[in-house]
Amino acid sequence: MKHRKILVFLLLSLFIVPVAHGANDSWELDKAHSNIFFSVDHIFSKVNGHFNDFSTEVVFDPKDLSGSSFAFTIKVASIDTNMSKRDKHLKSNDFFDAGKYPAMVFTSTAVTAGDDGLYNVEGTLTVKGQSYNVTLPLVYAGMKDHPAIRGKEVAGFNGKIVIDRLAFAIGSGKFYKMGVVGKDVEVFVSLEVVRSKQ
Amino acid sequence: MDRAKRYIFILILLLTVASAAALPYVYESQTLWYKIGLDKTLLRGGQLAGMFALTLLFTQIVLAVGGPFLEKGFGLKNIMSWHRTNGVLVVLFALIHVFFILVPEGLDNLPIGIKFWPEMVGMLLLWILVVMVTSSRYRGLLRLDYRRWRTIHKPLGYLATILVVVHVLFVSDSFVHVVPRRLFIVAVVALLSRVVWVKVYAQIEKKGSTSVN
Numbered sequence: 001m002k003h004r005k006i007l008v009f010l011l012l013s014l015f016i017v018p019v020a021h022g023a024n025d026s027w028e029l030d031k032a033h034s035n036i037f038f039s040v041d042h043i044f045s046k047v048n049g050h051f052n053d054f055s056t057e058v059v060f061d062p063k064d065l066s067g068s069s070f071a072f073t074i075k076v077a078s079i080d081t082n083m084s085k086r087d088k089h090l091k092s093n094d095f096f097d098a099g100k101y102p103a104m105v106f107t108s109t110a111v112t113a114g115d116d117g118l119y120n121v122e123g124t125l126t127v128k129g130q131s132y133n134v135t136l137p138l139v140y141a142g143m144k145d146h147p148a149i150r151g152k153e154v155a156g157f158n159g160k161i162v163i164d165r166l167a168f169a170i171g172s173g174k175f176y177k178m179g180v181v182g183k184d185v186e187v188f189v190s191l192e193v194v195r196s197k198q
Numbered sequence: 199m200d201r202a203k204r205y206i207f208i209l210i211l212l213l214t215v216a217s218a219a220a221l222p223y224v225y226e227s228q229t230l231w232y233k234i235g236l237d238k239t240l241l242r243g244g245q246l247a248g249m250f251a252l253t254l255l256f257t258q259i260v261l262a263v264g265g266p267f268l269e270k271g272f273g274l275k276n277i278m279s280w281h282r283t284n285g286v287l288v289v290l291f292a293l294i295h296v297f298f299i300l301v302p303e304g305l306d307n308l309p310i311g312i313k314f315w316p317e318m319v320g321m322l323l324l325w326i327l328v329v330m331v332t333s334s335r336y337r338g339l340l341r342l343d344y345r346r347w348r349t350i351h352k353p354l355g356y357l358a359t360i361l362v363v364v365h366v367l368f369v370s371d372s373f374v375h376v377v378p379r380r381l382f383i384v385a386v387v388a389l390l391s392r393v394v395w396v397k398v399y400a401q402i403e404k405k406g407s408t409s410v411n
Contacts, residue, residue, distance in 0.1 A: 083311040085229050085371075092303035099306025174234060 004145070025067065025153060027193030034191045036074060040165070041182030047086075053078035055116040058193050060155065062140065065111045070121050072106040072189075097169050099129040106136070118139070119157075130172045136161055136189065146194055153198070157191045203271030211257060217381065219248035225372040237302035244298030245370075251291035254326075255362055256389050258284050260356060282334065289331045292324050317366035323361040329355050359389070363409035 053075035061105045077100040079090050091098035108123035117140045125134040137174045141156030166173050166183045175181040215236055222230070222245040233241050260279040261268070268277055300308065309317035330351060333340060337347050363386055373379050 080313075084309070087313070088307060088309055089229070089232065091307050093222055094303075097304075099304055176234070180232065198298075 008023060015069060024063065025059050025061045027060060027195045029056045029058070030154070030192040030194050035188070036192075037188040037190070039186045039188075041184070043180060047081055049079060049081035049087075049090075051075065051078050052080050056191065056193070058157075058191070060140075060193075061112075062113075062123075065119075066111060068111040070106070070108040070111070070123070072104075072139070076102055076104060094175070097128060106134065108136075110135045121159075125168075127170065134161070134163075138189065138191075140141070145197065149194065151197050152194045153196075154192060154194050155192075157189070159189045161187050161189075163187060199381060200270040203267055204298075207268065207271055214256075214385070215250070215253050218253045221249055221372055222246055225375045227370060227372045229371070231398055233302060240255050240298045240302050244295050245372075246296060247291045247298060251288050251295055252366060254284055254291065255358065256290045256385065258288060259355065259359055259389055260392060265392075265399065268375040276360050285334060286333045289324075289327050292327055292384060296320070296324060300389045303393075316365055319361055321366055323358055326354055326358050326361065330358070340352075367387035 034056070036054055037048065039046050039048045041047075051074045055073050057069070057071040060070075065066055076096045077091060077097070079087050081087055081090065090096055093100075093160055104128045106123055107126075108121045110122045112120045112122070114120055114137070119138050119140055121136040123134060123136065126130045126132075136159055138157040139157040141158060143153055143155040146152040146154040162184050163186045164183050165171055166176060168182075170185075171181065171183075173183070176183045222242050223341065225280070227245065230238060230241055230245075258281065261277055261284060264274070264277060272280070333342060333347060337344075366382060373382060
Protein backbone atom coordinates (compact mmCIF):
# COMPACT_ATOMS: atom_id res chain seq x y z
CA MET A 1 0.00 0.00 0.00
CA LYS A 2 2.85 2.31 0.99
CA HIS A 3 4.77 1.49 -2.22
CA ARG A 4 1.66 2.21 -4.23
CA LYS A 5 1.39 5.68 -2.69
CA ILE A 6 5.04 6.42 -3.49
CA LEU A 7 4.50 5.26 -7.08
CA VAL A 8 1.47 7.56 -7.47
CA PHE A 9 3.48 10.45 -6.02
CA LEU A 10 6.35 9.81 -8.44
CA LEU A 11 3.97 9.64 -11.40
CA LEU A 12 2.32 12.90 -10.36
CA SER A 13 5.69 14.60 -10.00
CA LEU A 14 6.35 13.82 -13.67
CA PHE A 15 3.54 16.30 -14.44
CA ILE A 16 4.54 18.79 -11.76
CA VAL A 17 8.20 19.17 -12.83
CA PRO A 18 7.51 20.64 -16.31
CA VAL A 19 4.91 23.04 -14.82
CA ALA A 20 7.40 24.17 -12.21
CA HIS A 21 10.02 24.59 -14.92
CA GLY A 22 7.58 26.70 -16.94
CA ALA A 23 6.81 28.80 -13.89
CA ASN A 24 10.51 29.73 -13.68
CA ASP A 25 10.12 31.69 -16.92
CA SER A 26 7.36 33.79 -15.43
CA TRP A 27 8.25 37.31 -14.47
CA GLU A 28 6.88 39.60 -11.83
CA LEU A 29 5.93 43.12 -12.86
CA ASP A 30 7.93 45.97 -11.34
CA LYS A 31 4.87 48.20 -11.17
CA ALA A 32 6.74 51.34 -10.16
CA HIS A 33 8.81 51.16 -13.35
CA SER A 34 6.24 49.93 -15.83
CA ASN A 35 3.72 52.03 -17.67
CA ILE A 36 0.94 51.93 -20.18
CA PHE A 37 0.79 55.39 -21.76
CA PHE A 38 -1.35 56.75 -24.52
CA SER A 39 -1.43 59.83 -26.67
CA VAL A 40 -4.31 61.13 -28.77
CA ASP A 41 -4.86 64.22 -30.89
CA HIS A 42 -7.09 66.98 -29.54
CA ILE A 43 -7.83 69.54 -32.29
CA PHE A 44 -4.22 70.77 -32.63
CA SER A 45 -2.56 69.46 -29.51
CA LYS A 46 -1.89 66.04 -28.06
CA VAL A 47 -3.39 64.74 -24.85
CA ASN A 48 -1.26 62.23 -22.98
CA GLY A 49 -2.43 59.87 -20.31
CA HIS A 50 -1.74 56.59 -18.66
CA PHE A 51 -3.43 53.83 -16.71
CA ASN A 52 -2.39 53.66 -13.07
CA ASP A 53 -3.80 50.23 -12.34
CA PHE A 54 -2.87 47.28 -14.50
CA SER A 55 -1.49 43.84 -13.99
CA THR A 56 0.54 41.56 -16.20
CA GLU A 57 1.39 37.92 -16.47
CA VAL A 58 4.63 37.58 -18.37
CA VAL A 59 6.18 34.25 -19.23
CA PHE A 60 9.16 34.81 -21.47
CA ASP A 61 12.13 32.89 -22.64
CA PRO A 62 13.73 34.00 -25.94
CA LYS A 63 14.75 30.38 -26.48
CA ASP A 64 11.26 29.04 -25.88
CA LEU A 65 8.81 31.35 -27.63
CA SER A 66 6.12 28.69 -27.85
CA GLY A 67 6.05 28.63 -24.06
CA SER A 68 6.13 32.42 -23.79
CA SER A 69 3.04 34.50 -23.19
CA PHE A 70 1.91 37.96 -22.21
CA ALA A 71 -1.34 38.94 -20.53
CA PHE A 72 -2.43 42.40 -19.46
CA THR A 73 -5.45 43.48 -17.45
CA ILE A 74 -5.99 47.22 -17.42
CA LYS A 75 -8.46 48.80 -14.98
CA VAL A 76 -10.23 51.46 -17.03
CA ALA A 77 -11.17 53.50 -13.94
CA SER A 78 -7.47 54.14 -13.33
CA ILE A 79 -7.18 56.33 -16.43
CA ASP A 80 -5.20 59.48 -15.65
CA THR A 81 -4.74 62.44 -17.97
CA ASN A 82 -3.78 64.83 -15.20
CA MET A 83 -7.24 66.38 -15.18
CA SER A 84 -9.88 64.74 -13.02
CA LYS A 85 -12.86 66.05 -14.97
CA ARG A 86 -11.48 64.79 -18.29
CA ASP A 87 -10.75 61.41 -16.66
CA LYS A 88 -14.37 61.23 -15.54
CA HIS A 89 -15.54 62.09 -19.04
CA LEU A 90 -13.27 59.37 -20.50
CA LYS A 91 -14.81 56.87 -18.08
CA SER A 92 -18.32 57.81 -19.19
CA ASN A 93 -20.20 56.09 -22.01
CA ASP A 94 -18.92 58.79 -24.38
CA PHE A 95 -15.70 56.74 -24.34
CA PHE A 96 -14.87 53.72 -22.16
CA ASP A 97 -18.13 53.21 -20.22
CA ALA A 98 -16.06 52.08 -17.24
CA GLY A 99 -19.11 51.35 -15.08
CA LYS A 100 -20.24 48.64 -17.48
CA TYR A 101 -16.83 47.53 -18.76
CA PRO A 102 -14.33 48.00 -15.92
CA ALA A 103 -11.34 46.28 -17.55
CA MET A 104 -9.53 45.86 -20.85
CA VAL A 105 -7.79 42.53 -21.25
CA PHE A 106 -5.07 41.43 -23.62
CA THR A 107 -4.16 37.75 -23.80
CA SER A 108 -1.46 36.59 -26.16
CA THR A 109 -1.94 33.61 -28.41
CA ALA A 110 1.54 33.50 -29.95
CA VAL A 111 4.92 35.18 -29.61
CA THR A 112 7.12 35.32 -32.69
CA ALA A 113 10.59 36.76 -33.16
CA GLY A 114 11.24 39.64 -35.53
CA ASP A 115 14.42 41.61 -36.25
CA ASP A 116 16.61 43.55 -33.81
CA GLY A 117 15.11 42.24 -30.61
CA LEU A 118 11.54 42.73 -31.78
CA TYR A 119 8.93 40.21 -30.72
CA ASN A 120 5.44 40.24 -32.19
CA VAL A 121 2.96 39.34 -29.52
CA GLU A 122 -0.22 38.23 -31.20
CA GLY A 123 -3.29 38.05 -29.09
CA THR A 124 -6.83 39.00 -28.28
CA LEU A 125 -7.71 42.40 -26.89
CA THR A 126 -11.08 42.59 -25.16
CA VAL A 127 -12.48 46.10 -24.95
CA LYS A 128 -16.05 46.90 -23.90
CA GLY A 129 -17.03 43.26 -24.07
CA GLN A 130 -15.82 42.76 -27.67
CA SER A 131 -12.68 40.82 -28.60
CA TYR A 132 -10.32 41.85 -31.36
CA ASN A 133 -7.16 40.29 -32.79
CA VAL A 134 -4.19 42.55 -32.13
CA THR A 135 -0.45 42.24 -32.62
CA LEU A 136 1.62 44.08 -30.06
CA PRO A 137 5.21 44.63 -31.19
CA LEU A 138 7.47 44.52 -28.16
CA VAL A 139 11.18 45.26 -28.27
CA TYR A 140 13.04 43.08 -25.82
CA ALA A 141 15.45 45.48 -24.10
CA GLY A 142 17.44 42.64 -22.58
CA MET A 143 17.94 40.79 -19.36
CA LYS A 144 20.57 41.21 -16.66
CA ASP A 145 21.22 40.88 -12.94
CA HIS A 146 19.11 43.47 -11.16
CA PRO A 147 21.50 46.31 -10.21
CA ALA A 148 19.55 47.06 -7.01
CA ILE A 149 18.18 43.72 -5.81
CA ARG A 150 20.58 40.90 -5.04
CA GLY A 151 19.51 37.50 -6.33
CA LYS A 152 17.07 38.89 -8.88
CA GLU A 153 17.29 39.44 -12.59
CA VAL A 154 15.47 42.04 -14.57
CA ALA A 155 14.15 42.15 -18.12
CA GLY A 156 12.61 44.96 -20.09
CA PHE A 157 10.16 45.34 -22.95
CA ASN A 158 9.07 48.45 -24.80
CA GLY A 159 6.44 48.67 -27.47
CA LYS A 160 4.24 51.06 -29.35
CA ILE A 161 1.04 50.37 -31.18
CA VAL A 162 -1.38 52.70 -32.92
CA ILE A 163 -5.01 51.73 -32.54
CA ASP A 164 -8.12 53.15 -34.12
CA ARG A 165 -10.23 53.79 -31.03
CA LEU A 166 -13.44 53.86 -33.07
CA ALA A 167 -12.75 50.33 -34.32
CA PHE A 168 -12.76 49.32 -30.65
CA ALA A 169 -15.98 51.28 -29.98
CA ILE A 170 -14.16 53.68 -27.66
CA GLY A 171 -16.47 56.52 -28.53
CA SER A 172 -19.25 56.75 -31.08
CA GLY A 173 -17.25 59.06 -33.33
CA LYS A 174 -19.15 62.25 -32.53
CA PHE A 175 -16.08 63.99 -31.11
CA TYR A 176 -14.02 62.76 -34.07
CA LYS A 177 -16.57 64.12 -36.57
CA MET A 178 -16.51 67.46 -34.72
CA GLY A 179 -12.73 67.50 -35.14
CA VAL A 180 -12.14 67.48 -31.41
CA VAL A 181 -10.69 64.06 -30.48
CA GLY A 182 -8.60 62.04 -32.95
CA LYS A 183 -9.38 58.41 -33.67
CA ASP A 184 -5.83 57.08 -33.76
CA VAL A 185 -4.41 56.50 -30.31
CA GLU A 186 -0.73 55.81 -29.80
CA VAL A 187 -0.29 53.31 -27.00
CA PHE A 188 3.11 52.86 -25.41
CA VAL A 189 3.88 49.84 -23.28
CA SER A 190 6.98 49.94 -21.14
CA LEU A 191 7.60 47.00 -18.85
CA GLU A 192 10.25 46.12 -16.34
CA VAL A 193 9.86 42.61 -14.97
CA VAL A 194 11.87 40.76 -12.36
CA ARG A 195 12.34 37.20 -11.20
CA SER A 196 14.65 35.24 -8.95
CA LYS A 197 17.96 34.53 -10.56
CA GLN A 198 18.00 31.25 -12.45
CA MET B 199 -42.25 97.19 9.13
CA ASP B 200 -39.88 99.40 7.19
CA ARG B 201 -40.78 99.11 3.51
CA ALA B 202 -37.51 100.68 2.23
CA LYS B 203 -35.38 98.15 4.14
CA ARG B 204 -37.49 95.35 2.71
CA TYR B 205 -37.01 96.59 -0.87
CA ILE B 206 -33.28 97.12 -0.42
CA PHE B 207 -32.83 93.55 0.83
CA ILE B 208 -34.99 92.09 -1.97
CA LEU B 209 -33.10 94.15 -4.56
CA ILE B 210 -29.73 92.90 -3.28
CA LEU B 211 -31.05 89.34 -3.31
CA LEU B 212 -32.41 89.61 -6.86
CA LEU B 213 -29.16 91.12 -8.13
CA THR B 214 -27.19 88.31 -6.48
CA VAL B 215 -29.47 85.63 -7.96
CA ALA B 216 -29.25 87.26 -11.42
CA SER B 217 -25.43 87.44 -11.27
CA ALA B 218 -25.26 83.82 -10.09
CA ALA B 219 -27.59 82.68 -12.89
CA ALA B 220 -25.53 84.52 -15.51
CA LEU B 221 -22.27 82.84 -14.49
CA PRO B 222 -22.70 79.48 -16.30
CA TYR B 223 -23.37 81.44 -19.52
CA VAL B 224 -20.85 84.27 -19.25
CA TYR B 225 -18.01 82.17 -17.84
CA GLU B 226 -18.74 78.79 -19.39
CA SER B 227 -16.87 75.94 -17.75
CA GLN B 228 -14.54 73.90 -19.96
CA THR B 229 -16.57 70.80 -19.14
CA LEU B 230 -19.50 72.43 -20.95
CA TRP B 231 -17.40 72.94 -24.10
CA TYR B 232 -17.27 69.20 -24.67
CA LYS B 233 -20.87 68.33 -24.00
CA ILE B 234 -23.39 68.07 -26.80
CA GLY B 235 -27.19 68.21 -27.01
CA LEU B 236 -29.13 67.02 -23.98
CA ASP B 237 -25.93 66.38 -22.00
CA LYS B 238 -24.99 70.05 -22.40
CA THR B 239 -28.49 71.23 -21.36
CA LEU B 240 -28.44 68.96 -18.31
CA LEU B 241 -24.97 70.05 -17.28
CA ARG B 242 -25.78 73.73 -17.65
CA GLY B 243 -29.06 73.18 -15.78
CA GLY B 244 -27.08 71.47 -13.02
CA GLN B 245 -24.66 74.39 -12.83
CA LEU B 246 -27.56 76.85 -12.67
CA ALA B 247 -29.19 74.84 -9.88
CA GLY B 248 -25.86 74.86 -8.06
CA MET B 249 -25.61 78.63 -8.34
CA PHE B 250 -29.17 79.01 -7.00
CA ALA B 251 -28.38 76.66 -4.12
CA LEU B 252 -25.25 78.68 -3.34
CA THR B 253 -27.10 82.02 -3.38
CA LEU B 254 -29.91 80.65 -1.23
CA LEU B 255 -27.43 79.11 1.21
CA PHE B 256 -25.76 82.50 1.69
CA THR B 257 -29.24 84.06 2.08
CA GLN B 258 -29.98 81.38 4.65
CA ILE B 259 -27.07 82.53 6.80
CA VAL B 260 -28.20 86.17 6.49
CA LEU B 261 -31.73 85.15 7.53
CA ALA B 262 -30.45 83.00 10.41
CA VAL B 263 -28.28 85.80 11.77
CA GLY B 264 -31.12 88.31 11.42
CA GLY B 265 -30.33 91.72 12.91
CA PRO B 266 -32.31 94.94 13.28
CA PHE B 267 -32.19 95.80 9.55
CA LEU B 268 -33.98 92.58 8.53
CA GLU B 269 -36.26 92.46 11.54
CA LYS B 270 -37.50 95.99 10.86
CA GLY B 271 -37.94 95.19 7.18
CA PHE B 272 -39.77 91.85 7.44
CA GLY B 273 -40.58 91.07 11.05
CA LEU B 274 -39.02 88.18 13.00
CA LYS B 275 -41.89 85.78 12.36
CA ASN B 276 -41.67 86.25 8.60
CA ILE B 277 -37.88 85.87 8.65
CA MET B 278 -38.11 82.56 10.49
CA SER B 279 -40.79 81.32 8.12
CA TRP B 280 -38.65 82.37 5.14
CA HIS B 281 -35.62 80.68 6.72
CA ARG B 282 -37.51 77.38 6.97
CA THR B 283 -38.78 77.49 3.37
CA ASN B 284 -35.40 78.66 2.09
CA GLY B 285 -33.71 75.66 3.73
CA VAL B 286 -35.91 73.26 1.79
CA LEU B 287 -35.20 75.18 -1.43
CA VAL B 288 -31.43 74.95 -0.80
CA VAL B 289 -31.65 71.15 -0.53
CA LEU B 290 -33.96 70.93 -3.54
CA PHE B 291 -31.59 72.94 -5.75
CA ALA B 292 -28.58 71.06 -4.37
CA LEU B 293 -30.23 67.73 -5.30
CA ILE B 294 -31.06 69.00 -8.80
CA HIS B 295 -27.46 70.24 -9.09
CA VAL B 296 -25.99 66.84 -8.18
CA PHE B 297 -28.42 64.86 -10.33
CA PHE B 298 -28.06 67.02 -13.46
CA ILE B 299 -24.28 67.18 -13.15
CA LEU B 300 -23.93 63.41 -12.73
CA VAL B 301 -26.46 62.19 -15.31
CA PRO B 302 -24.55 63.21 -18.50
CA GLU B 303 -21.52 61.10 -17.51
CA GLY B 304 -23.50 58.24 -15.96
CA LEU B 305 -24.70 57.58 -12.44
CA ASP B 306 -22.32 54.59 -12.30
CA ASN B 307 -19.40 56.96 -12.89
CA LEU B 308 -19.41 58.80 -9.58
CA PRO B 309 -16.53 61.15 -8.75
CA ILE B 310 -15.07 59.17 -5.89
CA GLY B 311 -11.41 59.19 -4.87
CA ILE B 312 -8.74 61.61 -3.80
CA LYS B 313 -8.49 63.33 -7.18
CA PHE B 314 -12.18 64.19 -6.94
CA TRP B 315 -11.87 65.72 -3.46
CA PRO B 316 -13.71 68.98 -4.34
CA GLU B 317 -16.68 66.94 -5.63
CA MET B 318 -16.55 64.81 -2.47
CA VAL B 319 -16.63 67.97 -0.35
CA GLY B 320 -19.82 68.78 -2.27
CA MET B 321 -21.28 65.36 -1.43
CA LEU B 322 -20.49 65.86 2.26
CA LEU B 323 -22.12 69.27 2.06
CA LEU B 324 -25.26 67.78 0.52
CA TRP B 325 -25.53 65.26 3.35
CA ILE B 326 -25.10 67.99 5.94
CA LEU B 327 -27.83 70.07 4.27
CA VAL B 328 -30.18 67.08 4.14
CA VAL B 329 -29.53 66.35 7.84
CA MET B 330 -30.12 70.01 8.75
CA VAL B 331 -33.39 70.32 6.85
CA THR B 332 -34.73 66.91 7.90
CA SER B 333 -33.89 67.48 11.57
CA SER B 334 -35.52 70.92 11.42
CA ARG B 335 -38.72 69.88 9.69
CA TYR B 336 -39.19 66.66 11.63
CA ARG B 337 -37.73 67.75 14.97
CA GLY B 338 -40.85 66.58 16.83
CA LEU B 339 -40.91 63.24 15.07
CA LEU B 340 -37.22 62.73 15.82
CA ARG B 341 -37.84 63.74 19.46
CA LEU B 342 -35.13 66.36 19.42
CA ASP B 343 -35.59 69.04 22.05
CA TYR B 344 -35.06 72.61 20.84
CA ARG B 345 -31.79 73.17 22.73
CA ARG B 346 -30.12 70.01 21.46
CA TRP B 347 -31.37 70.65 17.92
CA ARG B 348 -30.03 74.23 18.00
CA THR B 349 -26.63 73.06 19.35
CA ILE B 350 -26.33 70.84 16.28
CA HIS B 351 -28.05 73.09 13.72
CA LYS B 352 -25.99 76.24 14.29
CA PRO B 353 -22.44 74.83 13.89
CA LEU B 354 -23.62 72.69 10.96
CA GLY B 355 -24.83 75.88 9.29
CA TYR B 356 -21.40 77.48 9.60
CA LEU B 357 -19.70 74.23 8.52
CA ALA B 358 -21.96 74.10 5.45
CA THR B 359 -20.91 77.64 4.55
CA ILE B 360 -17.22 76.80 4.82
CA LEU B 361 -17.70 73.63 2.76
CA VAL B 362 -19.64 75.45 0.03
CA VAL B 363 -16.85 78.03 -0.28
CA VAL B 364 -14.23 75.27 -0.65
CA HIS B 365 -16.44 73.29 -3.04
CA VAL B 366 -17.15 76.27 -5.31
CA LEU B 367 -13.58 77.55 -5.42
CA PHE B 368 -12.05 74.18 -6.27
CA VAL B 369 -14.69 72.30 -8.24
CA SER B 370 -15.69 74.77 -10.91
CA ASP B 371 -13.37 76.11 -13.60
CA SER B 372 -15.79 79.05 -14.05
CA PHE B 373 -14.39 80.36 -10.77
CA VAL B 374 -10.83 80.16 -12.09
CA HIS B 375 -11.57 83.38 -14.02
CA VAL B 376 -10.59 86.55 -12.18
CA VAL B 377 -14.01 88.31 -12.17
CA PRO B 378 -16.20 85.47 -10.79
CA ARG B 379 -13.50 84.46 -8.31
CA ARG B 380 -13.18 88.00 -6.96
CA LEU B 381 -16.94 88.51 -6.88
CA PHE B 382 -17.33 85.28 -4.98
CA ILE B 383 -14.63 86.24 -2.49
CA VAL B 384 -16.29 89.65 -2.05
CA ALA B 385 -19.63 87.89 -1.40
CA VAL B 386 -17.99 85.60 1.19
CA VAL B 387 -16.30 88.54 2.92
CA ALA B 388 -19.59 90.50 2.87
CA LEU B 389 -21.43 87.54 4.39
CA LEU B 390 -18.77 87.12 7.06
CA SER B 391 -18.85 90.87 7.81
CA ARG B 392 -22.63 90.75 8.10
CA VAL B 393 -22.46 87.87 10.60
CA VAL B 394 -19.71 89.56 12.66
CA TRP B 395 -21.51 92.94 12.52
CA VAL B 396 -24.84 91.54 13.73
CA LYS B 397 -23.17 89.52 16.49
CA VAL B 398 -21.02 92.44 17.70
CA TYR B 399 -23.99 94.85 17.49
CA ALA B 400 -26.12 92.45 19.53
CA GLN B 401 -23.37 92.21 22.17
CA ILE B 402 -23.07 96.01 22.36
CA GLU B 403 -26.87 96.33 22.64
CA LYS B 404 -26.92 93.68 25.36
CA LYS B 405 -24.15 95.42 27.35
CA GLY B 406 -25.87 98.79 26.92
CA SER B 407 -29.18 97.49 28.20
CA THR B 408 -27.47 95.72 31.14
CA SER B 409 -25.59 98.87 32.21
CA VAL B 410 -28.76 100.98 31.95
CA ASN B 411 -30.59 98.51 34.16
